[in-house]
Amino acid sequence: xxxxxxxVGGSIGLLFSILDSVVSYSDTAPIDEYGISIIxxxxxxxxxxxxxxxxxxxxxxxxxxxxxxxxxxx
Numbered sequence: 001x002x003x004x005x006x007x008v009g010g011s012i013g014l015l016f017s018i019l020d021s022v023v024s025y026s027d028t029a030p031i032d033e034y035g036i037s038i039i040x041x042x043x044x045x046x047x048x049x050x051x052x053x054x055x056x057x058x059x060x061x062x063x064x065x066x067x068x069x070x071x072x073x074x
Contacts, residue, residue: 002063009059013051020047 021044038044 002060002067005059005063005066006056007059009062010052010056012059013053013055014048016055017044017048017051020051 021038
């Protein structure tokens with residue numbers, strides 16, 4: 001359970017970092033353009049790693065709490 005929730009949390013973090021980049025680009029893009037345009041790859045990679053770590057950590061924490069609750073009921 002912990003591994004699955006950690007992987008799901010990390011995946012959600014990765015998708016959120018990509019979505020954040022698309023939204024940031026759409027704020028400044030011309031009307032006829034869409035998609036993802038990375039201005040600074042170093043910043044994007046750092047931001048992506050932070051989001052993956054936050055998502056994975058929260059996924060692990062949720063899995064940990066669920067396991068503790070299941071064990072306390074038994």
